[in-house]
Amino acid sequence: MADFKYSNVTREMEVYGYDSVVKSFCRMCHGGCGVLVYVKDGRVKKIAGDPDCPINHGTLCAKGIGSIQLAYHPDRLTHPVRRVGPRGSGKWERISWDEALDTIAERMLRYKDAYGAESVVLGYGTGRDNEAVVYRFANTFGSPNVLTAGHFCYGPRLATTIITCGSNPVVDYENHPKCIMVWGNNLVFSNPDSYKGEPFSAALDEGAKLICVDPRLTRIASRANIWLRLRPATDAALALGMCNVIIREGLYDKEFVENYVHGWGPFVKRVSEWPLDRVEQITWAPKKQIEEAARLFATTKPAAIQWGVGIEIQANLTNNDRSLIALMGITGNLDVPGGQVLFQTPNVRNVGSFGAHGMLSREQFAKRLGGDQFRLAARFGIINPKRVWDAIIEEKPYPVKMLFLISTNPISTRANSAEVFRALEKVDFLAVSDFFITPSAALADIVLPTATWLEMDYIADFWKRHGYILPRRKVIQVGECRSDHEMLNDLAHRVGIGQYWWSDFQQGLDHILEPMGISWKQFKEMDFIRGEVKYRKYRTEGFSTPTRKLELYSTVLEKMAYDPLPQYHEPPGSPYSAPELYKEYPYILVSGRRIPGFFCSEGRQIPCLRELQPDPVVEIHPETAEKSGIKEGDWVIIESPRGKIRHRARLFAGMDPRIVFAQHGWWFPESEDPMRGWRESNVNMLTDNSYENCDPAMGGTAIRTLLCRIYPEVPQGRSDK
């Protein structure tokens, strides 16, 4: 017998008698790993990584494999339904697609007529690669309001990088960075945008040094050469402190700074406000370690920062992002091999053009909710969720009458769930497209059954900034499920905007690909297309910013009347910003550390994933647990001024005893309650969404950290379940 080979497709087909194997791209998180889908008798039998895919090199994650149990889940919605009882009563009747879409279309037109198109808000959550079609629909319909996670997740990274250096600098793992600084990210669990854990691991195997910035010990932190254990949400202070060391010690790239930076003088002045004594006091990270990390990062070439959503779900997110871009830039690591590269997307119709942003009239653009307040967000089509809840509940500044939530469950995932619930309960008409009746869908008038990635043709990742486009191929059909793309294409014709859409969505795919001179049919025969890889483009073209330079001093922010330089601001609800509250709520709660198996509020009903995490877990330092009378495995109450939830306690010594770590996105699909226990363990029952606690430029709600108290649910001596 021949030697054993990894991913031996031929042998696999012979041994198991599969009928076919389809190459496609997963979408169980925010990115597309190459997969091989084995099919027998019309059913998916096995999902494996595609060894030829340059993104994941054949490896996968638990969620990817769990897709089988998602696609064939017995509770999955496989036909449209209409609610027949009161909201949240769990009573539904089956209706046809035609009836569902006609009803939705009739409502949309009715509200547009009576209150303007802006009264109809579309929304998506993590985005199942449907972002561009949702925007296209809203823009062609005339609504400036698309409710997304973009105010505090990935959107800020795009917005801040675009205004500062022209695009999102993605770590060039392929060329093996010699130093990687992982900042607020656990990419080996979460697979964040444009990155996968595999190439990161490979870079470490090639000898990269590792710096980890994280308040909690992760395995990445435990392997790191330096672990900076910062106080949650003090990232900008730490980054500015590191810039201070790098500038003071002359470790920056002088040639780059001289020629390609805008605002060096004012930036140096700003950074001088952040000597390490002050930084240590604020961040709780030891001065000596900060110094060492700054030196290691600045003197090891090439180096890269692997950043994550941890720095964005904060009130100071624009500054956090921009101070990290400054670190990348001044050390000469932007757009160099093995540093962070401004990759170029292949020459297709880009997401902005396909999203039809140019087709929204000026008049409608001006009505974007929060546009006057969160001005950077508005420019990128992003709105702050509270503005939508207010427009529903108080009808200010104008009434929002209809929500169409497409793969999003805001009751579980947006700040201040109680308010989200009130808004969803009150809105005139709520349509949802999802896999299951989630807590948000439970309040809907109509729920549509959407397709998983296994059930659609699409150009995956084309809105990403890692430079690839990937053909996602339809493998199976489940019930009457339809992709959001096809559904919106159909609905467009029913609301009178068919002229901007197609008779069949495949033509939409052709439209995206047209500038490359290929059709979807041809692209489907390919493995992937990668844009041209070019380094140091700034030397010939400059950066794509108003000054053509890296704008450490942002002319865009200046025009919008924001601080043009990165700055640290103490987070709301911290021991220092709210000392009185801190007396009553003496712990810093970090909401939502990443765990394998779940993507935000998804996955709790998938058996092979739920088995990995049966209960919501809060991590408590053993000293804190002792003080609070909490033992390992106890159900405990976490309480903030806004509410209480229950998690199971786990004692964990790898963090400051003043911090506790909860999980986010929890609801209980198995619950008898038609609302699926939406309050019980939902960390957003505790979070705050008030405007003064949002990032002023992006409107990001500060849900990552807040003050809490914690105590056993059952008085000692009594047993729980």
Next chain:
Amino acid sequence: MQDLPGGTAREVGQVRKHALVIDHDACWGCRTCEVACAQEYDFKSKFLLVTEEGPSQDNSIHDYTYRVNVCRHCEDPPCVGACPEEAISQRDDGIVVLDADRCTGCRSCIEACPYEVIAFDEEQQVAQKCNLCRHRVDNGLIPACADNVCLAHCIYFGEPADIEATIEGKRKKRQTI
């Protein structure tokens, strides 16, 4: 596709030794191997469990690791001798096989296993362990957990000595702790 490390030609007739070796330094605890194992068995059982270990109370960070708990197919497996029913045997290629049909559920093997990787199936009242996907191995396929699923590439299948050499090579190259 790449050849397995150490996959060199062997003399005819020489029995190849099969083992699973885990490079625990590299394991991130992502648990993909666990779900890959479950998938191989139609999500009805799995024979592998990843656990988190440490950090110890003194806040020493480097004892914070993950462990892939799965049968090591030991060279001299104590479970084989412990089983009064001869339900566990070791094949010439090293794979330690538990035949559930012969198991009476006495749990002697569970006590004997130094790695605590034999489980008890309460429903069937029998012991359960990884048989190294022998249905795959005998057909020239790599066991499910080791077949290029791990994003850290930390699960190896093959000749233990060859694998150890590969891991040692990686260790020398790594600059992390």
